[in-house]
Amino acid sequence: MIRELTCIVCPKGCALRVELEGKDVKSVTGHTCPRGQKYAEDECTHPMRTVTSTVRTSTGEVVAVKTATAIPKEKMVACMEAINRAVAQVPVTIGDVVIENVADTGVAVVAAANLEI
Amino acid sequence: MKHIDLVIIGGGPAGMSAAIAAYESGIRNLLILERDTHLGGILQQCIHNGFGLHRFGEELTGPEYAWRYEARVRELGIPYKLGTMVLDITPDKVVTATNSEEGIFQIQAKAVILAMGCRERAKGALNIAGSRPAGIYSAGTAQKYVNLKGYLPGKNVVILGSGDIGLIMARRMTLEGAKVHAVCELMPYSGGLARNIEQCLNDFGIPLRLSHTVVDIHGKERLEGVTIAKVDENRRPIPETREYIPCDTLLLSVGLIPENELSKTASVSLDRITGGASVDQGRCTDVEGIYACGNVLHVHDLVDYVSEEAEIAGKSAAAYIKGETGERINVTLRTDGKIRYTVPQRITQKGDVTVFFRVADVYRNATVKVKNGDAVVLSRKKVKMAPGEMESLTLKASLLEGVSELLFALEVE
Numbered sequence: 001m002i003r004e005l006t007c008i009v010c011p012k013g014c015a016l017r018v019e020l021e022g023k024d025v026k027s028v029t030g031h032t033c034p035r036g037q038k039y040a041e042d043e044c045t046h047p048m049r050t051v052t053s054t055v056r057t058s059t060g061e062v063v064a065v066k067t068a069t070a071i072p073k074e075k076m077v078a079c080m081e082a083i084n085r086a087v088a089q090v091p092v093t094i095g096d097v098v099i100e101n102v103a104d105t106g107v108a109v110v111a112a113a114n115l116e117i
Numbered sequence: 118m119k120h121i122d123l124v125i126i127g128g129g130p131a132g133m134s135a136a137i138a139a140y141e142s143g144i145r146n147l148l149i150l151e152r153d154t155h156l157g158g159i160l161q162q163c164i165h166n167g168f169g170l171h172r173f174g175e176e177l178t179g180p181e182y183a184w185r186y187e188a189r190v191r192e193l194g195i196p197y198k199l200g201t202m203v204l205d206i207t208p209d210k211v212v213t214a215t216n217s218e219e220g221i222f223q224i225q226a227k228a229v230i231l232a233m234g235c236r237e238r239a240k241g242a243l244n245i246a247g248s249r250p251a252g253i254y255s256a257g258t259a260q261k262y263v264n265l266k267g268y269l270p271g272k273n274v275v276i277l278g279s280g281d282i283g284l285i286m287a288r289r290m291t292l293e294g295a296k297v298h299a300v301c302e303l304m305p306y307s308g309g310l311a312r313n314i315e316q317c318l319n320d321f322g323i324p325l326r327l328s329h330t331v332v333d334i335h336g337k338e339r340l341e342g343v344t345i346a347k348v349d350e351n352r353r354p355i356p357e358t359r360e361y362i363p364c365d366t367l368l369l370s371v372g373l374i375p376e377n378e379l380s381k382t383a384s385v386s387l388d389r390i391t392g393g394a395s396v397d398q399g400r401c402t403d404v405e406g407i408y409a410c411g412n413v414l415h416v417h418d419l420v421d422y423v424s425e426e427a428e429i430a431g432k433s434a435a436a437y438i439k440g441e442t443g444e445r446i447n448v449t450l451r452t453d454g455k456i457r458y459t460v461p462q463r464i465t466q467k468g469d470v471t472v473f474f475r476v477a478d479v480y481r482n483a484t485v486k487v488k489n490g491d492a493v494v495l496s497r498k499k500v501k502m503a504p505g506e507m508e509s510l511t512l513k514a515s516l517l518e519g520v521s522e523l524l525f526a527l528e529v530e
Contacts, residue, residue: 005528006315011419011506013311049316052165052178053292054264062267064164064180073320080292094181112164113180 005043009035016040017109047073055086055098057115063092064113071105091117122438123147124212124226126203126379129158131411132232132426133186136195138431139230144438148224149190149197156190156197157183158234159257160420162264165181165285171421182420197220205419206383208404214439228406231380231394232427235412237282238372247334250341256370260289269293271366275343276300277331279307279314280505281418283370288317290368297321298362301345303352306479308372308505310418330354331367340365383407390458391415397465399433400426408434415460415473418507420474423478426460445469448520455478455480455506455527464517471511472525476502480529485510488524502527 001021007014012032018028018040028040029040054062065088071079078108079102088098092115099109123144125132127149136149155161163179170176173185190197201216210226217392235310237255248331254262262268268528272295276283279302300318305328307314318325320323326345333344347358352449376391377385388395393414394402401409410430411423423458436442448464450472459474476483480502487510494516502508512523 001223006311008312008316011167011310011312012313015311050166050176050318052291054164054267056267064178064264066164066166066178076292091347112166112178113161114184 003044005040007031007036007039009033009034010041017045020044020101029095049073049076051079051083051109052077052112053080053083054108055083055088057088057090057092059090059117061090061115063111063115065098067102067105068108068110071102071107077104079105079109083109088115090115092096118211119222119224120226121146121148122227122231124210124224124228125149125230125432126206126212127151127158127230127234127411127413128156128197128199128233129151129234129411130160130183130420130423131234131413131427132158132230133183133190133432133529134427135230135232135408135410135431135434136197137186137189138192138428139435140193140195140431142253142432142435142439144359144435149195150201150212151197152202154199154449156187156199162257162261163285164264165289168420172424173421174496179420186424201509203379206379206407208339208384208407210383210406224405227303227438228408229383230427230434231377231385231402231407231409231413232411232430233376233379233413235373235375235416237369238374239369245331245334247344248282249336250339251300252336252340252365253334253367253369256280256286256368259286259366259368262529263289263293269295271295271340271364273298273364274366275331275345275362275364276368276370278292278302278370278372279309279325279327280370280372281309281313283368284309284313284317286368286370286481287323288321291321291323295366297323298364299324299326299329299345301326301331303330303348304328306503310505315346332359334367335361340367343367375413377413379406380409380413384424385409388415388458390464391460393460395462396460397463398429398461398468398470399436399466400430400461401433401437401465406434406437415458418505422507426473439479446517446520448517449522451522451524453524453526455483455529456485456525459525467517468514469511470514470517471509473507473509474525475504476527477504480527482530484528484530486526486528487512487516488526489520489522494523 149151160179168182
C-alpha cells in the first residue's frame with residue numbers, strides 16, 4: 001500500500017510517499033532531510049504531535065504551555081483535558097514544569113512564556 | 118529636542134533583531150519605541166510551535182522565540198520605551214511620539230528603522246452581504262482573546278480564508294472545545310503552508326472548502342449562520358451551490374497589510390505590490406537614513422526570515438550612521454508578473470545580494486530566470502512554487518558588474 005503524507009517537520013512541507021507492507025514501512029520517498037524520513041516512519045506506525053495551549057495562572061491570567069516533546073497523537077484530547085484543569089503558579093518562567101507526565105505519556109507540559117508578577 | 122543616533126519604530130521580532138544588529142555594529146545611542154505593553158509584538162499571541170527552525174535549529178513557540186531576542190536586548194542594555202505611540206516621522210528624521218508619562222515628545226534621529234509590522238485585512242474590505250451581528254472576528258483578534266485573555270469567542274465556527282493564521286486558529290478553537298465546521302478559501306489553493314493544512318485541519322477532520330466563499334451573513338444581535346457558495350474561475354459565486362451553515366462565529370483570515378501610515382508621513386515611496394517601502398539591498402528606503410524591515414516591508418511566512426532581514430537593516434543603518442559607504446552601483450530589479458515582486462527592488466552597493474520574491478499563482482516544474490536583456494545570467498529550477506511560499510535567490514557580486522537592470526522571470530514548462 002502507498003500512503004501519501006505532507007511532512008510537518010518544517011515549513012517546507014515536503015510531499016512524502018510511504019510504501020507500506022501491512023504495518024511495516026518498506027520505503028520513504030519525497031523527503032529532503034533525515035527528519036522527513038523519521039516523520040514518515042513515525043506517522044505510519046505511531047503518529048506524534050506537540051500540543052501547545054494555555055493554562056490558567058494563580059492570578060487568573062493565562063500563560064502559554066507546550067508538551068516538552070511530541071506525544072502520541074491519540075493522547076492529544078487527554079492532554080488538553082489535563083491542561084484545562086491545571087493552574088500555573090505566578091511568576092512563570094519558560095521551561096517551568098506545569099504538569100508532570102501528562103496523560104501518562106512520560107512527557108511534561110512546560111511553560112512556553114514568561115509571566116512576571 | 119533629544120538627539121538619538123538610531124530610533125527603531127516597533128519592538129517586535131523585526132525591531133528587536135534590527136536593534137541588536139545595530140548595537141553589535143557599534144551603535145550605542147539607540148532607542149526602540151513600542152506601542153504595546155511588552156516587547157515581542159504579535160509573537161506573544163502566537164503560542165503554536167514551529168518558530169526558529171532556521172534560526173536556532175529547534176522548534177519554539179512564538180513567546181519563546183520572542184524571549185530569545187528580548188533577553189538579548191535586556192542583556193545588552195538596549196533602551197526601549199513601551200506604551201509609546203509614534204505619531205509622525207519627518208523626512209528629516211524627526212520622530213514625534215507620545216506616552217502617558219512624557220506626553221508628546223520629539224527626537225531628532227540620524228537614522229530610523231521602520232519595524233511596525235502589519236495588520237489584518239478587515240471585514241469591511243470584503244463586501245460580504247447580510248447583517249452585521251456580533252461574532253465576526255479577524256483570526257488574529259480571536260487568537261488574542263483565546264491565547265492572551267483566556268476567552269473563547271464562540272462554539273460553532275466558520276473560517277473564511279486559509280492563510281496560516283486561519284489554519285492555526287481552526288486547530289486552536291478545536292482544541293479549546295469549539296466545532297470548526299469549515300475553512301472556506303476563495304482561491305483554488307490554500308494560502309497557508311502545507312504542513313498547517315496537515316496538522317491543523319486534517320488532524321481534526323476540518324473540511325477545507327477550496328474555491329468557496331461566504332456570500333451571506335445571518336443574524337441580528339449575534340451571528341446565527343453564514344451562507345457559503347462555490348465560485349467559478351472568475352471567483353464569482355455560483356448561486357445553485359449556496360449552502361447554509363449554522364454558526365455563532367465567523368473568523369476572517371483574508372490577508373495582511375503592511376502598516377505604513379508612518380512611512381507615508383516620512384515621504385517614503387511604497388511598492389504597489391508589497392504595500393511596503395521600495396528598498397535597496399540594505400533595506401534603505403528612498404528617503405536617506407530611513408530603513409524598513411519585517412512585515413512592514415513585505416509580509417513574511419516565517420519569523421526566522423524577519424529576523425534575518427532586520428539584521429541586514431540594523432547593520433546598514435549602523436554603517437550609514439558611521440558614514441561607511443561601499444562602492445556604489447545602480448541595478449534595478451524588475452519582475453515579469455508571474456513573479457509578483459522582489460525585495461530588495463534595487464541594488465546600490467557592490468556585494469552578494471539575496472533577493473526574496475513571491476510568485477503570482479501555483480506553478481509546477483517552473484524555472485526562475487534572471488535576465489540581463491536577453492541574456493540569462495542565473496536560472497533555478499523549482500518543482501513547485503506557490504504564492505504562500507517566499508522564495509529566494511542569491512546574486513553574486515560578479516553578476517552585478519556593469520548591469521543596470523535585471524528581470525526576474527518565470528518560465529513554466
